[in-house]
Amino acid sequence: MHAVGIVAAAGSGLRLGADRPKALVPLGGRALVCWAVDTLRDAGVADVVVAVPAPERGAFAAVLPADVRLVVGGPTRTASVRAALAAAPDRSDAVLVHDAARPLTPPDVVRRVLDALAHGAAAVVPVLPVVDTTVTVDGDGVLTGAVPRETLRRVQTPQGFARAVLADAYAALPDDAEFTDDAAVVRAAGTPVATVAGDERAGKVTVAHDLALAELQVAG
Numbered sequence: 001m002h003a004v005g006i007v008a009a010a011g012s013g014l015r016l017g018a019d020r021p022k023a024l025v026p027l028g029g030r031a032l033v034c035w036a037v038d039t040l041r042d043a044g045v046a047d048v049v050v051a052v053p054a055p056e057r058g059a060f061a062a063v064l065p066a067d068v069r070l071v072v073g074g075p076t077r078t079a080s081v082r083a084a085l086a087a088a089p090d091r092s093d094a095v096l097v098h099d100a101a102r103p104l105t106p107p108d109v110v111r112r113v114l115d116a117l118a119h120g121a122a123a124v125v126p127v128l129p130v131v132d133t134t135v136t137v138d139g140d141g142v143l144t145g146a147v148p149r150e151t152l153r154r155v156q157t158p159q160g161f162a163r164a165v166l167a168d169a170y171a172a173l174p175d176d177a178e179f180t181d182d183a184a185v186v187r188a189a190g191t192p193v194a195t196v197a198g199d200e201r202a203g204k205v206t207v208a209h210d211l212a213l214a215e216l217q218v219a220g
């Protein structure tokens, strides 16, 4: 099996309130996107394609290793992954899609995903249990019910796919389709998605508090 890594890094990061795209925000002195690429490479995924915002292509090229392939992303994460997938080297038969916004994902998470693919999974995602009581509310914010948390999971990245499964699922999507992850894309095409254990350290940097926590993790 030969896996190629895709890093979705073309988001603006508005919710972080930074002065640059989120993937270029420094953590421990290095851009988030560099941490994400290192996670994949530390687990043996050497071929990496990064989807970047068009105006900052040069800034990404300046911080990433020269052998990382850059492609211009799209207006949504789904469009960015679609563009990176089209640029992935032909020799790969598996694809891992990772978020630049999860800089501290341990390489062991990547290894678990690769292992599931090697054992025949067509699609696999790392997940964590939900520890809080989880409820539904109405339009006024009044509680309408509780969701049994035993059946709920929080989904992380990298998400792994047999390349043909992911490529066919994207090919079947309308151009303007928008999903928050790639498991949803293959599920829409009818492919079952397996799970492996995620890791609390693989949390997503979305708001300033997440970045502060990540800085503490790096310092510790």
Ligand code: C5P
Pocket (backbone or CB within 6 Å): 007, 008, 009, 010, 011, 012, 013, 022, 023, 051, 073, 074, 075, 076, 077, 078, 080, 081, 099, 100, 101, 102, 204, 205, 206
């Ligand atoms: O916005 P959010 O944090 O959910 O984005 C998840 C990942 O998708 C981020 O790493 C972001 O850079 C990427 N993304 C992208 N293209 C977009 C929007 C988000 O590659 N148009």
